[in-house]
Amino acid sequence: MILKNKNALHFFAFSTLEAFDEISHGVFTRTNGFSKGEYKSLNTGLSVGDHPSMVERNRQVIARCMDTQQLVFLKQIHKTGILILKKSDDNRSPKTHPSPFSGDAMVTDIPGKTIAVQLADCQGVLMYDPVKKVAANVHSGWRGSIANILGKCVASMTTEFGCRPEDIIAGISPSLGPCCSEFIHFRQEIPEAYWRYKNRSDHFNFWRISRRQLLNAGLLTQHIELPDICTKCNSHLFFSYRKKNQTGRFVSVIGLK
Ligand SMILES: [Zn+2]
Structure with a gap:
């Protein structure tokens, strides 16, 4: 990943x-936004207790930084619902999606629409198929991970847009690393099939799980970028729920120009 600066904001970009x-x-850091206190400062989460006017201002500066008029957010619910935004549907009568859509991934081929995922330790997985020109953004926390939302999103790209998995490029955002992802109740919470991603104590490596799920979905090793940056260990740069329950949400975004 490369750290970039634009309009006084800092964000990481995937080399691939x-x-x-x-x-x-980009995956934006938490710095140089408007929010105060535990939400300091580029918080994009509307339902975490921050002032909505501050969140709105933060979202606007992010949209301006990405040169987009339409920054689309979800109501994230740790499930596997996927919002499909299609060019071909835009010409027909608009689909009535409740706004924001309740779900945890978005896929689009519409230029100008930038799709955003809010994060505090969960993974934001950005995907792009340069052949079909289709972008996706996935929110994958541990619940999304064990429900394989990544595999489901790749399947949607294939069935809805005709993408070939071997063409898809993916970047996994900074997120909770194996150093910090302790699951003391893993016997109740995490299916046994995933226990091989656990170390000798009760720390899981969700980075490896995501990589495996993307490979199983048909992506190529060289098309998966995983920067190994833990959000809890770097809570000065990223909001981390494990570090502090009451906190903001940083954002990962992708869109066709
Ligand atoms: Zn860590």
Whole structure:
């Protein structure tokens, strides 16, 4: 990942996705926004107790930084619902989605629509198919992970847009690392099939789980970028729920220009 600065904001870009001029993407740090206190300062979460006016201002500066008029957010619920935003549907009568849509992933081929995922330790997984020109953004926390939302999203890209998994490039955002992802109730919470991703105590490696799920979905090893940056260990740069329950949400975004 490369750290970039624009309009006084700091965001990380994936080296693999940087090659494509037709998209904008980034994983924003928590710095240089408007929110105060535990939400200091670039908080994009509307339902975490921060002032909505501050969150709105933060979202606006992020949209401006990405040169987009339409920054689309979800109501994230740790499940596997996927919002499909299609160019071909735009010409027909607009689909009535409740706004924001309740779900944890978005896929779009519409230029100008930038899709955003709010994060505090969960993974934001950005995907792009440069052949079909389709972008996706996935919120994968431990619940999404054990429900394989990543595999489901790749399947949606295939069935809805005709993408081939071997063309898809993926970047996994900074998120809770194996150093900090302790699950003391793992016997109740995490299916046994995933216990091989656990170390000798009760720390799980969700980075490896995501990589395996993307490979199983048909992505190529060299198309998966995993920067190994733990949000809890770097809570000065990223909001971390494990570090402090009452906190903001940083954001990962991707969109076709
Ligand atoms: Zn850590």
